[in-house]
Amino acid sequence: MRLLSRIFAGQATTRPARQVSLLDAGRSLQSTLDVDAALSLLESIVRTYRDLPYRAMPAFVDAGHVWGAGNQGGPARFVAFDDEAKAVRFLALWPAPTGVTMGLFGIDGSGQSTIIGHWKMRDASLLSTGTFEPGTLDLAAxxxxxxxxxxxxxxxxxxxxxxxxxxxxxxxxxxxxxxxxxxxxxxxxxxxxxxxxxxxxxxxxxxxxxxxxxxxxxxxxxxxxxxxxxxxxxxxxxxxxxxxxxxxxxxxxx
Structure with a gap:
């Protein structure tokens, strides 16, 4: 039981106060990086925010999701990570002819994240191209x-x-x-x-x-x-x- 009590040290173990059914509207982004390079850059940025709690703990994880935007097709990757403020963020990635299209999503009105500025400092090709409407993606286990x-x-x-x-x-x-x-x-x-x-x-x-x-x-x-x-x-x-x-x-x- 001592181990169980340490599983989520530093992480809330009580339920959040408000209902989360859909992700917030997402920020649409474009980069000339490909999907794998974009994820490598994401990892390097997240690792600058804090030491990860365990040696085998990744900087981001693949997240369960449901695509809700019709026949366009869901993302090639959809990952979850904690940003600089320790807010949970989600990044969807689609391969594009000139690189990668991405959607950055928060939850429950968590607002903008500093990660976009940190990304632009490392990737001059990053462009903000609009928004994804709420309901584009939903969370699953x-x-x-x-x-x-x-x-x-x-x-x-x-x-x-x-x-x-x-x-x-x-x-x-x-x-x-x-x-x-x-x-x-x-x-x-x-x-x-x-x-x-x-x-x-x-x-x-x-x-x-x-x-x-x-x-x-x-x-x-x-x-x-x-x-x-x-x-x-x-x-x-x-x-x-x-x-x-x-x-x-x-x-x-x-």
């Missing part, structure tokens, strides 16, 4: 890789045996349910206990995805704040490999 538990075991240097993957799946479920309970119990302790009970037998990636989907479906306010949950859980587990505090890995095959 983050999507897990089909091999999410297996990848954590492998990254930690342990053999990806069936028993190790099963143990990791249970460990991830415990950690994710701990955070889900924190979100829910601030307004309804009984619902929090019921949610944990309903998902207490999670034993597969599909079950882990259901925890995230059901949490977002229960209260959309949490969606911006759980996008980095899979990456954060992974980073914490990799931070605590081997024997020692928390003893997470003691039962894993070596």
């Amino acid at each position: 983050p999507r897990l890789s089909p091999k999410y538990p297996e990848e954590i075991v492998n990254a930690a240097g342990y053999p990806t045996t069936a028993s190790n993957i099963e143990r990791m799946t249970r460990q991830v479920a415990t950690m994710v349910l701990g955070q889900a309970q924190n979100f829910i119990q601030s307004s309804d302790p009984r619902a929090a206990a019921a949610f944990v009970q309903d998902h207490s037998h999670a034993g597969s990636v599909a079950d882990l995805q259901s925890i995230l989907d059901d949490l977002g479906g229960l209260d959309s306010e949490v969606l911006p704040y759980i996008q980095n949950l899979p990456a954060r859980v992974r980073a914490i587990l990799l931070e605590h490999t081997g024997y020692g505090e928390g003893r997470i890995w003691d039962e894993f095959d070596r």
Whole structure:
């Protein structure tokens, strides 16, 4: 339990005060960089804002989303990150003939972000080209890789045996349910206990995805704040490999 209490150190574990159903209107941007180069630049900017809490924690994560603008086609990448003010931001990226088209979105009226100015200092080709209307993109729960538990075991240097993957799946479920309970119990302790009970037998990636989907479906306010949950859980587990505090890995095959 000591580890669970540290999962979200420095990050709010109670629900936000206002309802979030759609992203705010987005800022439309153009750059001559391609998608991969734009994401590399985003990472370098975010890393100037603060040290990341864990060695394996990425500067941004792929975010769950629903495209709501008809047949134009959704973004090639849609990522979440914390800006200089620690506000959650979302960046959508589409490849374009001359580089990349991007949409920068905030939530709940969070206003402008300094990241555009910081980007322009590093990329003289960046242009502001208009706005995306509210409802262009909506948030969904983050999507897990089909091999999410297996990848954590492998990254930690342990053999990806069936028993190790099963143990990791249970460990991830415990950690994710701990955070889900924190979100829910601030307004309804009984619902929090019921949610944990309903998902207490999670034993597969599909079950882990259901925890995230059901949490977002229960209260959309949490969606911006759980996008980095899979990456954060992974980073914490990799931070605590081997024997020692928390003893997470003691039962894993070596």
